[in-house]
Amino acid sequence: MISTRKAYGEFLTEIGDNPDVVVLDADLAAATKTDMFKKAFPERHIDVGIAEQDLVGTAVGLALSGKTVFASTFAIFMAGRAYDQVRNMAAYSHANVNLCATHAGVMVGEDGPTHQCIEDLAIMNVIPTMKVFCPADGVSTKKILSVCMNEEGPKYIRLGRSDLPELYTDEEFHVGGSHTCGDGKDGTVFATGSTVSIALEAQNELKEKGINIRVVDLYSIKPVDKEEIVRCAKETEKLVTIEDHSIIGGIGSIVSDVLAELYPKKVEKIGINDTFGKSGKWTEVYKYFGLTKENIMYKFIQE
DSSP, rough: OOOHHHHHHHHHHHHSSSEEEEEEESOHEEEEEEEEHHOOOOOGEEOOOOOHHHHHHHHHHHHHOOOEEEEEEEHIIIIIHHHIIIIIIIIITTHHHHHEEESSGGGGGGGOOTOBBBHHHHHTTSSSTOOOEESSSSHHHHHHHHHHHTOSSEEEEEEEOOOOOOOSSSOOOTTTTTTTEOOSEEEEEEEOOTTTHHHHHHHHHHHHHHHOOEEOOEEEEEEEEHHHHHHHHHHHSEEEEEEEEEEESSSSHHHHHHHHHOOOOEEEEEEESSSSSOOOOOHHHHHHHHHHHHHHHHHHOOO
16 A cells, blocks of 8 residues: 555655756645655755745746756645646646646545645646646556656646555556456446546456446546547446546546547546535545445446
8 A cells, every 4th residue: 555646756766866857846845755855865856835836937947958857746736826837838838847746636635625636637638738647556656657757748647645555566558548457348437546446346346246347547647548448438338437536527528528529428427526525534535425436336236
């Protein structure tokens, strides 16, 4: 069990011997885990303070000068407070910058609705040239970050606060890819980030009831794996999406858009439905919004 933010911190220290790597933070290094890099390579860790716009602007300047840049803060600040700089500096300049936002979604729990960013995937998805990723465990976090290091242009990597089970070992990850578990014909659950492990739990319990589904980890949000979405729509009976994000503009909308264009089919969406989050233990907040294996199972068991 490891959080994707901690895996991010470990990744930074693993690549830190590269003198071109520079890491920036906005007074949240302990929370985003960039403090791990700071302890090992203090001369290449820049804390801009509580100034998220400066965080992105400085990161873009360093990236345009040839540095390999990772910039971090909470998702609510990266997607919200620094939106203008993300759009008009990072994306418009096509800067090779990695925007690694932690504490995304209602998994932030007790921090409450003001800090539970449930709009970031939608916001980043519509920014021209931006690539968007959301890893499901520590292994995929490191592999996706490794891909991003060698990918031109701006990238947004969505990371979480709480520990998640390890799902992957030596699988490969690439821009525009996905990972599918199972080949059941009864349905497909499209998930991303923290909801992938929940979907896999539902898959196992449904199998015991004679219902065989497949789970697709949409770790690449933009570009998304259109081919796999259509293949699953053609081969399975029912389609469900689950995400710790608003269903408006999240993977529910993205999957629906792909199918509306290429293979029209009904999609049932599980996520945050046009409301703000709630303060509480993240496991209880997940139950409140139906981000549970039981809710997935109900979608396939109901008549």
